[in-house]
Amino acid sequence: MQSSPNSSSGKLIIRTVAAWLVALILFFPLLFLAVTAFKTEGQAIAVPSLWVFTPTLENFVEVQARSNYLHFAWNSVVTSVVSTVLGLLIAAPAAYSMAFSPTKRTKDILMWMLSTKMMPAVGALVPIYVIAQTAGLLDTKFALIVVFTMSNLPIMVWMLYSHFKDIPHEILEASRMDGANLWDEFRHVLLPLGMGGLASTGLLCLVLAWNEAFWALNLGSAKAGTLATLVASYSSPEGLFWAKLSAASLMAIAPIIVFGWFSQKQLVQGLTFGAVK
Amino acid sequence: MAFLELKGVEKFYGKLRAIKGVNLAINKGEFIVFVGPSGCGKSTLLRMIAGLETINGGQLMLDGKDITHEPSSKRDLAMVFQSYALYPHMTVEENMSFALRLAKVAPEVIKEKVSKAAEKLNLTSYLERTPKALSGGQRQRVAIGRAIVRQPKVFLFDEPLSNLDAALRGQTRVEIAKLHRELGATTIYVTHDQVEAMTLADRVVVLRDGMIEQVGTPLELYDRPANRFVAQFIGMPQMNVLPVGMFPKAGNVYEVGIRPEHLTIVGANEGQLRGTIELIEALGNETLIHVNLGTAMIIVRQYERTRSQLGEQVGVQFDPAHLHRFDKEGKAILDGNKLAGAAA
Numbered sequence: 001m002q003s004s005p006n007s008s009s010g011k012l013i014i015r016t017v018a019a020w021l022v023a024l025i026l027f028f029p030l031l032f033l034a035v036t037a038f039k040t041e042g043q044a045i046a047v048p049s050l051w052v053f054t055p056t057l058e059n060f061v062e063v064q065a066r067s068n069y070l071h072f073a074w075n076s077v078v079t080s081v082v083s084t085v086l087g088l089l090i091a092a093p094a095a096y097s098m099a100f101s102p103t104k105r106t107k108d109i110l111m112w113m114l115s116t117k118m119m120p121a122v123g124a125l126v127p128i129y130v131i132a133q134t135a136g137l138l139d140t141k142f143a144l145i146v147v148f149t150m151s152n153l154p155i156m157v158w159m160l161y162s163h164f165k166d167i168p169h170e171i172l173e174a175s176r177m178d179g180a181n182l183w184d185e186f187r188h189v190l191l192p193l194g195m196g197g198l199a200s201t202g203l204l205c206l207v208l209a210w211n212e213a214f215w216a217l218n219l220g221s222a223k224a225g226t227l228a229t230l231v232a233s234y235s236s237p238e239g240l241f242w243a244k245l246s247a248a249s250l251m252a253i254a255p256i257i258v259f260g261w262f263s264q265k266q267l268v269q270g271l272t273f274g275a276v277k
Numbered sequence: 278m279a280f281l282e283l284k285g286v287e288k289f290y291g292k293l294r295a296i297k298g299v300n301l302a303i304n305k306g307e308f309i310v311f312v313g314p315s316g317c318g319k320s321t322l323l324r325m326i327a328g329l330e331t332i333n334g335g336q337l338m339l340d341g342k343d344i345t346h347e348p349s350s351k352r353d354l355a356m357v358f359q360s361y362a363l364y365p366h367m368t369v370e371e372n373m374s375f376a377l378r379l380a381k382v383a384p385e386v387i388k389e390k391v392s393k394a395a396e397k398l399n400l401t402s403y404l405e406r407t408p409k410a411l412s413g414g415q416r417q418r419v420a421i422g423r424a425i426v427r428q429p430k431v432f433l434f435d436e437p438l439s440n441l442d443a444a445l446r447g448q449t450r451v452e453i454a455k456l457h458r459e460l461g462a463t464t465i466y467v468t469h470d471q472v473e474a475m476t477l478a479d480r481v482v483v484l485r486d487g488m489i490e491q492v493g494t495p496l497e498l499y500d501r502p503a504n505r506f507v508a509q510f511i512g513m514p515q516m517n518v519l520p521v522g523m524f525p526k527a528g529n530v531y532e533v534g535i536r537p538e539h540l541t542i543v544g545a546n547e548g549q550l551r552g553t554i555e556l557i558e559a560l561g562n563e564t565l566i567h568v569n570l571g572t573a574m575i576i577v578r579q580y581e582r583t584r585s586q587l588g589e590q591v592g593v594q595f596d597p598a599h600l601h602r603f604d605k606e607g608k609a610i611l612d613g614n615k616l617a618g619a620a621a
């Protein structure tokens with residue numbers, strides 16, 4: 001077979017076009033959402049959709065005025081940050097012991113932990129709801145934090161475990177020989193060497209907690225509601241207001257998108273589970 | 278009194294009894310070398326002393342204190358790992374000063390100790406580099422430097438030279454010997470390499486299957502091995518061991534051993550043994566001649582070039598004073614009946 005420069009550059013063009021196409025298809029709903037957020041309600045439901053119009057900020061003002069955006073945003077920040085920090089505090093020691101003092105059962109325990117993620121969350125809804133209700137924790141940030149932490153723990157342990165496994169055990173042993181106690185070992189060796197893993201695990205769980213809607217909707221709606229519940233509130237009780245719904249959604253995802261943008265390198269590194277160095 | 282003492286220490290990995298009641302007393306300033314075949318438990322025993330493996334039985338005493346269950350960080354021992362195990366995120370200087378910084382030694386003192394050690398190890402111009410930017414030999418020296426700045430009670434080495442090439446290994450071996458003379462520090466050194474064992478050790482500990490076979494100075498082990506295993510483990514090429522049937526029967530002697538250099542090739546009708554030459558290995562400084570005795574093979578080492586030919590019928594001669602005798606269990610018979618040195 002002959003591959004002339006022409007045909008290979010032709011292939012390249014096809015590939016480039018295809019890549020852009022896929023990217024645009026994936027990105028389109030988001031783009032549409034962003035555009036709609038700046039329309040009036042009338043413009044929003046126009047068919048065919050308008051692409052040229054005078055943008056307005058009215059929707060954003062109204063969302064804040066009507067449902068106190070900042071209240072929900074604050075709840076989102078608190079629940080996701082606290083659950084992530086808490087999760088790291090629990091997952092790091094667990095991953096440490098699994099990576100550096102494994103037993104015959106370590107692999108089984110890891111599999112079992114991951115298997116809990118395969119169960120649909122609805123399956124646990126009733127018991128958790130009842131527990132929260134009995135404990136008087138319904139619609140509290142505390143309940144959300146606990147549930148977010150628990151549901152992220154398996155992933156956190158897995159990610160940290162695979163990162164820690166990349167650290168040669170002998171380096172930790174060397175530090176012990178040098179007189180490091182557990183805290184010194186963590187502070188001077190494990191933390192600096194495992195920083196990449198801890199950061200990417202933390203980032204991923206922050207995003208997961210921020211985006212979490214199932215438990216947020218079911219356990220906290222008013223006082224403890226996160227941005228996910230804010231968005232949901234625009235779809236049912238007040239009828240479908242596309243423009244406001246879009247504005248609310250945009251406001252809900254904007255912080256985490258900006259955040260994700262700046263940390264994408266860490267995230268990608270983390271998602272390869274430490275396989276690529 | 279011994280400085281470091283192992284009293285019947287035991288190690289189990291599940292059901293596997295990896296170390297089987299080892300007793301050993303090490304004096305202050307001694308250079309002890311652990312040798313033995315792969316998997317015999319050298320590293321395990323060393324790591325038990327280091328506190329990196331728990332001790333499941335027996336007692337470990339250091340300087341009169343029971344440290345059996347003391348954590349590594351409190352034992353005040355230094356270890357040089359085969360993989361060097363340098364801290365990759367620290368410079369050479371930080372690597373070497375880490376222990377002192379943890380111990381909250383004054384910065385001026387640290388600086389002085391580190392620069393002194395760096396000078397000794399030719400590392401002065403690398404102090405600002407990270408381990409990634411060093412060659413294998415330099416990393417090795419940093420690992421040694423990290424151990425010596427601390428002036429620990431005991432140095433532990435686990436095959437520290439096995440990742441270096443032959444030339445560098447020889448050179449570093451000499452440096453370690455020199456270092457030990459200068460510092461006079463108690464040292465335990467694990468190796469596969471007989472030359473390292475013979476040249477570095479004050480006393481060699483031969484291990485097999487988690488048990489000590491013999492402890493002694495290198496020449497004691499060479500000249501008076503306690504059993505057949507030690508006799509064949511120490512010395513390259515290994516000692517020839519022949520069934521006693523080839524010699525006049527004497528007492529409970531079961532096998533007879535003789536080192537290759539104690540054998541001489543002689544004319545076909547002379548000497549105590551007869552055979553044909555099967556292989557000649559001319560190494561330049563020595564020649565190894567493999568002789569087939571019919572029921573067994575022996576190796577003869579000679580320092581002159583040989584005129585013998587492959588397939589030639591020869592006699593092999595030895596001085597009976599050089600014979601080692603072993604009983605059925607392989608134990609050496611040290612004062613047994615003198616064997617008449619005639620072939621059967």
Ligand SMILES: Nc1ncnc2c1ncn2[C@@H]1O[C@H](COP(=O)(O)OP(=O)(O)OP(=O)(O)O)[C@@H](O)[C@H]1O
Pocket residue numbers: 290293295313314315316317318319320321322469
């Ligand atoms: N963590 C472990 N779990 C189970 N068995 C182990 C473990 N570490 C060592 N062993 C076993 O204990 C025995 C002694 O191992 P050790 O590493 O001490 O041998 P060694 O003499 O250092 O060998 P080498 O010369 O190959 O380094 C071996 O049979 C080994 O399989």
Ligand SMILES: [Mg+2]
Pocket residue numbers: 319320321
């Ligand atoms: Mg070993």
